[in-house]
Amino acid sequence: MRKIITAISGALCLFSWLAPVSAQTIRGNIYSEFYSYQTKLPERQNYVRSLQGVRLDIRDALVPGLSFYVRGRMASDILSKLGTDPDFRVFGAYLQYSTKGDEFTVKAGRQYTYEGIGGFTMDGAKARFNYRKQFSLTLFGGMTPGPTFYTYDEIGKWDQSNAYGARVQFKGMKRIKVNFSYLQRNFNEETDSQLAGVDFQYRKDRLSTAGRLDYDIIFRRVKLVSLRPRYAFSSGHSVGLEYRYSHPTFNLNNFFSVVEAEPYSQFRLTPSIKLSDNMYGTVLFAYTIFDSGKDLNMRLGGSYKAQSAGIVFSDGHAGNKFGVYANLRARIMDKAEVFANIDMYSYKLDSDEADSETAFSSSIGARYELLQNLGLRSDIQYLTNAFYSSDVRFYGRIEYDLYSRQNGGGGNK
Amino acid sequence: MSSIAVFFTITLAFLSFQQKKADSLKFNHAKHVVEVEMKCVDCHIVAESDRASDNNLPAMKKCEECHSTSEAPSDCVLCHTDPANPKRVEMPRRDMTFSHEAHVEKSQSNDLCLSCHKGIDKVTGRSADAGYPVWDDCFKCHEGESASSDCSVNRFNPSRNGNLVHPVGWEHEHKFSANQAGQDCESCHHSETFCSDCHAGDNITGSVHELNYRYSHGLDAKGKVHDCQSCHDTEQFCSSCHEQGGGERPLNHLMAGWATPPYEHGQEARNDIESCASCHSTEAPVCAVCHSDFDGVRGTNPPIHPESIDNMEEGPWHEDSAYQCFMCHTNTGTAGAGFCGYCHGD
Known part of the structure; x- marks a missing residue:
């Protein structure tokens, strides 16, 4: 399979070289990253990880409606070779065709799939039929990673692990969309999980509400219920609420599927207060009720022009935490910006622990647009945590954004 | 606490510096558009502007067509908040392509401009950052x-x-x-x-989680603050680090009564089985050390199954003699005996 994916990726890269002859839109990104760090346990060891990646999206290539997509990266270490080096990973590599009005779309190859229930990467195909933007039917199926894989390149053969499912969307009503989903995953030719779900989205003026219910057919129980209204005031303020009920369920081939796990409920409140044109106060308040405990989590902060700062606080079932965070940035000239990220807090992973751990992480860096579409970034990171009293890391990246569009294009694929 | 105070002081200073820096010119759009009934294009020459980065703000000489500057510098305060240190208006970076020319070629009415620049005709003070679509x-x-x-x-x-x-x-x-x-x-x-x-899955810049998240993510995972599964397939993702025996045991595992009466681990597992699964391997489950069907008789050993499992008539254990059920249960292959006898009588 890895050879096949590699061949597909190579072919797509080749296509990217040929496609400008006829492609209407090409978007891509090529990057090279370097990340240095040091491990001190069990012995002092320096690493400089090198990651080379490419993302390429070619639409309306050769014929209108035909698109290619590939994203992958190769990782290796310059100083200390790891057993898995060079680590080659293809996240996606597929071919897509859409009719002019999007009545029919088919996508074949390695792709991330999310159709209402569960998200996973598969080597397979997905087809979507749209009828007058009122109704759509999506069918998908493919080979998937098994229950104990560590990398996507270990996607199995069809009889080892596969998944298929469908999603039906009713979009014709003015304010509401209703969707039905089904997903079945199989392992070693046996059904591993069967999930069905219904979800809806309602929107009227400034009120929007989303809700969903997922049902585990094998265990005959509700897996997830969520209701999430949100209201945006004309003054720029907004408030969101969420109720969430979840009953953890593992696939049959996971040993923990036989454990009688209990559900939990969570309430969330997320108001956002507009203080000025570009300044907002933001709050996250989450209260979770477990069978034998409760957990409170709060985040109070502010945001100004894509910068943010605030405090975090949590206490209860999951331990406790108190600290501050800030993400700052400043454009120092037209093509350069500097930024700083800081997190500092003390925490206990279990409330019964006697002592708190202290963690501090910071990074200071800069981005610079060297030439049009050619960017540089470098960071110095400094961390202290439970294992390292002082940990300095360096990060550098050079990337090139590829963009090409020929006249006469249109549509929104 | 002192470090937190210093931290906030620096942050607020940083933010206030940026606020102050932007406010150097003022202009009363409401007066010019509504009272004087000027057209937007009288000042903003956009008919030939085909890039978003074009500076379509009027130059000072445009103001001088109506406003005398002979009284300067006293009249400078009409527009400048700090006449002693006048600044040019800084154009924000435009990372997009937009052609005013294409949009106004059929009409240059104020209504057309206001259909995008909503409310700019009502702004009486600082115009920066206002009225963008x-x-x-x-x-x-x-x-x-x-x-x-x-x-x-x-x-x-x-x-x-x-x-x-x-x-x-x-x-x-x-x-x-x-x-x-x-x-x-x-x-x-x-x-x-x-x-x-x-x-991307291998984010190393702190832009998704903070850099120390490796050490503190247990708080969010256990408290269900973030839905880890929205990005990570937790059954596999967690186990790549949390392999059984690979790290230190959590403190609650060392408490009295954890694995002995009253068996605190049972309630903890029911509360948060995903947390158990993040460390304990599914291939050699520690649960099976105790939770096994030692005598082959149903119901005599510590139960861990949900009630719904009683309703499962079909399953992989019928076809696969090495299926995980047989880590704990005895596969007799005979009706009325052992695991098979749970459902299949004599």
Whole structure:
């Protein structure tokens, strides 16, 4: 399979070289990253990880409606070779065709799939039929990673692990969309999980509400219920609420599927207060009720022009935490910006622990647009945590954004 | 606490510095547009502007056509908040392509300008950062049929345009809105192309989780603050680090009564089985050390199964003699005996 994916990726890269002859839109990104760090346990060891990646999206290539997509990266270490080096990973590599009005779309190859229930990467195909933007039917199926894989390149053969499912969307009503989903995953030719779900989205003026219910057919129980209204005031303020009920369920081939796990409920409140044109106060308040405990989590902060700062606080079932965070940035000239990220807090992973751990992480860096579409970034990171009293890391990246569009294009694929 | 105070002081100073820096010119749009009835294009020469980065603000000599500067510097305060240190208006960076020329070629009426620059005719004070259109306004015309809704036309980069398109905190909120009625992420973002910029899986820059998240993520995972599964397939992702025996045991495992009466681990497992699964291997489960069917008789050993398992008539254990059930239960292959006898009588 890895050879096949590699061949597909190579072919797509080749296509990217040929496609400008006829492609209407090409978007891509090529990057090279370097990340240095040091491990001190069990012995002092320096690493400089090198990651080379490419993302390429070619639409309306050769014929209108035909698109290619590939994203992958190769990782290796310059100083200390790891057993898995060079680590080659293809996240996606597929071919897509859409009719002019999007009545029919088919996508074949390695792709991330999310159709209402569960998200996973598969080597397979997905087809979507749209009828007058009122109704759509999506069918998908493919080979998937098994229950104990560590990398996507270990996607199995069809009889080892596969998944298929469908999603039906009713979009014709003015304010509401209703969707039905089904997903079945199989392992070693046996059904591993069967999930069905219904979800809806309602929107009227400034009120929007989303809700969903997922049902585990094998265990005959509700897996997830969520209701999430949100209201945006004309003054720029907004408030969101969420109720969430979840009953953890593992696939049959996971040993923990036989454990009688209990559900939990969570309430969330997320108001956002507009203080000025570009300044907002933001709050996250989450209260979770477990069978034998409760957990409170709060985040109070502010945001100004894509910068943010605030405090975090949590206490209860999951331990406790108190600290501050800030993400700052400043454009120092037209093509350069500097930024700083800081997190500092003390925490206990279990409330019964006697002592708190202290963690501090910071990074200071800069981005610079060297030439049009050619960017540089470098960071110095400094961390202290439970294992390292002082940990300095360096990060550098050079990337090139590829963009090409020929006249006469249109549509929104 | 002192370090926190210093931290906040620096942060507030940083933010206030940026606020102050932007406020150098004032202009009363309401007076000029409503009272004097001027046309927008009288000052803003946009008829030949085909780039978003064009500076379409009037030069000072345009002001001088009506406002005498002979009284300067006393009259300078009419526009300048700090006449002793006058500054040019800084044009914000425009990471998109936009042609005013194409939009106003049929009409140069104020109504057309105000259809995008909403409310600018009511602004009496500082004009900077006010009256810029939001993306929703664009889509009222660019709905995909009469005008293209493809963002690649405009080469728009939302991540560089702050809150122009999406509200503050969008990096945390967008997962909720992705399915909202009327929302269509793909009209701007080709899903895999855009999502993978952040959701790359091997993020080492702290832009998704903070750099020390490796050490503290247990708080969020156990408290269900973040839904780890929205990005990570937890059954596999967690175990790549949390392999059984590979790390230190959590403190609660060392408490009296954890693995002995009253068996605190049972309630903890029922509360948060995902937490157990993050460390304990599914291939050699520690649970099976005690939770096994030692005598072959149903119901005589510590129970861990949900009630719903009693209703499972079909399952892989019928075909697979090495199935995980037989880690604990005795596969007799005979009706009325052992595991098979649970359902199949004599």
